[in-house]
Amino acid sequence: MADSAQPRSVVGLFGTQLRREIQTTARSMEEAVNPLIFLFLAITLFALSVGGGVEDLRARASGIIWVLVLLANMLSLESLFRRDYDDGTLEQMLLLAQPVFVPILAKIVAQWCLSGLAMTLLAPLAALILYLPTNELPVLLLSLLLGTPALSLFGAVGAALTVGLRRGGVLLGLLILPLYVPVLIFGVGAVSEHMAGVSINAQIYWLLAITMLALTVAPFAVQAALRISVEQ
Amino acid sequence: MASLKEFWHRLGSPRWFYQISGLWLKLFGVLALLLLVTGSVWGLAFAPPDYQQGNSFRIMYVHVPTAIVSQSAYLVMGVAGIVLLVWRMKLADMVLATIVPFGMSMTVLALVTGAIWGKPTWGAWWVWDARTTSMLVLLFLYFGIYALRQSIPARESAGRACAVLAVVGMINIPIIKYSVDWWLTLHQPATFTLTQAPSMPAVMWLPLAINVLGIYCLFGANLLSRLRLEILRREAGTQWVRDLVARGAP
Numbered sequence: 001m002a003d004s005a006q007p008r009s010v011v012g013l014f015g016t017q018l019r020r021e022i023q024t025t026a027r028s029m030e031e032a033v034n035p036l037i038f039l040f041l042a043i044t045l046f047a048l049s050v051g052g053g054v055e056d057l058r059a060r061a062s063g064i065i066w067v068l069v070l071l072a073n074m075l076s077l078e079s080l081f082r083r084d085y086d087d088g089t090l091e092q093m094l095l096l097a098q099p100v101f102v103p104i105l106a107k108i109v110a111q112w113c114l115s116g117l118a119m120t121l122l123a124p125l126a127a128l129i130l131y132l133p134t135n136e137l138p139v140l141l142l143s144l145l146l147g148t149p150a151l152s153l154f155g156a157v158g159a160a161l162t163v164g165l166r167r168g169g170v171l172l173g174l175l176i177l178p179l180y181v182p183v184l185i186f187g188v189g190a191v192s193e194h195m196a197g198v199s200i201n202a203q204i205y206w207l208l209a210i211t212m213l214a215l216t217v218a219p220f221a222v223q224a225a226l227r228i229s230v231e232q
Numbered sequence: 233m234a235s236l237k238e239f240w241h242r243l244g245s246p247r248w249f250y251q252i253s254g255l256w257l258k259l260f261g262v263l264a265l266l267l268l269v270t271g272s273v274w275g276l277a278f279a280p281p282d283y284q285q286g287n288s289f290r291i292m293y294v295h296v297p298t299a300i301v302s303q304s305a306y307l308v309m310g311v312a313g314i315v316l317l318v319w320r321m322k323l324a325d326m327v328l329a330t331i332v333p334f335g336m337s338m339t340v341l342a343l344v345t346g347a348i349w350g351k352p353t354w355g356a357w358w359v360w361d362a363r364t365t366s367m368l369v370l371l372f373l374y375f376g377i378y379a380l381r382q383s384i385p386a387r388e389s390a391g392r393a394c395a396v397l398a399v400v401g402m403i404n405i406p407i408i409k410y411s412v413d414w415w416l417t418l419h420q421p422a423t424f425t426l427t428q429a430p431s432m433p434a435v436m437w438l439p440l441a442i443n444v445l446g447i448y449c450l451f452g453a454n455l456l457s458r459l460r461l462e463i464l465r466r467e468a469g470t471q472w473v474r475d476l477v478a479r480g481a482p
Binding site (some may be wrong): 081154164171206210220228231 | 383386390404412
């Protein structure tokens with residue numbers, strides 16, 4: 001723990017860890033900003049390959065944004081436990097007397113704020129340059145807001161499993177992208193169903209359900225995975 | 233109850249498992265051979281042709297069993313993962329390690345036979361429909377487990393890391409399957425359900441049922457023979473394995 005005052009309660013521990021994560025990221029902004037730049041760079045590449053036609057892009061806009069959010073999120077996950085693993089903070093964290101999933105959850109929440117939430121906030125800009133109709137924008141934002149926490153949570157399991165490996169990058173993608181499939185389907189589905197004039201309740205409930213499931217399973221899986229990674 | 237508990241405790245000993253599994257291996261092997269030969273010959277040569285698909289439907293006798301068993305293998309892997317993480321049972325680690333090649337090859341076989349079946353039926357080798365896509369995702373899940381094991385040098389850590397991934401994957405498989413079903417399109421609904429009588433005549437589904445049973449026996453035989461090999465490999469330094477080799481018994 002960077003702070004000298006030892007937090008007693010679980011809530012205090014969560015808050016301390018969250019503050020620490022946000023502070024350390026704020027002091028090395030490029031780590032948080034690079035995935036966001038990647039997002040827009042890749043959107044540009046998509047526009048170049050599909051052709052800049054309004055109709056072509058409009059039909060694919062939600063799919064392009066969602067796929068790139070998955071990939072950008074994956075890129076930002078690589079550094080989730082990296083620095084703490086390198087300098088030994090991670091081992092200290094696992095030795096805490098308090099439940100270990102609490103600081104883990106705080107780390108994931110911080111990662112989500114700087115990736116999933118940041119991408120949701122930037123999504124209007126992405127939607128603008130991909131000509132997504134304005135009345136579809138709230139649906140896209142809602143789907144991103146509800147779906148991206150699941151990406152960070154499941155992704156953290158992959159990040160925890162690969163943190164001890166020298167070349168974890170591509171492996172991380174191989175481990176977590178299959179788990180992202182449902183979020184992608186329901187996220188893109190929400191926008192396309194809304195475009196077709198159908199109710200999107202089902203998709204929204206599903207995204208919420210997946211995020212809730214991830215919230216209950218992932219912190220413990222991350223904890224088990226980190227112990228394995230630290231022991232090797 | 234007491235004997236079940238005792239059995240569970242004994243499973244902790246690879247040596248005991250090796251000694252009793254020889255008989256099981258023979259049993260599964262013989263059953264697999266009998267069932268697969270009966271089901272395949274019956275299905276491929278004697279079952280009547282389908283009124284719509286003609287003879288091309290016969291690939292079903294390979295396609296359906298491999299597709300079913302490839303999903304079961306992942307399920308077994310997930311259960312072994314839980315057992316390994318909770319009880320640290322050596323045997324569960326070995327199951328996790330030995331099941332992946334079988335599951336992966338069955339998934340590939342199901343995808344390939346599906347493509348061959350799809351060409352005359354749908355007019356395309358590959359169709360992005362619900363079940364082909366979820367099989368493809370299953371293949372990627374297998375690849376992930378395989379790649380993770382390959383990249384962790386320490387065997388014990390590799391086993392437990394794969395266990396975590398297998399358990400998380402197993403929790404996700406129903407959601408992946410359901411989400412992919414969302415854009416269900418061309419694929420016919422499942423051939424077999426446990427609650428309903430099949431819509432095919434008995435002469436057509438009986439060979440299929442025999443082949444499904446047969447491939448499960450093959451799965452059992454394959455798993456056991458690989459497990460026994462893995463036990464010998466890992467226990468190579470122990471006295472009982474040395475005695476076994478000295479006696480020349482396999």
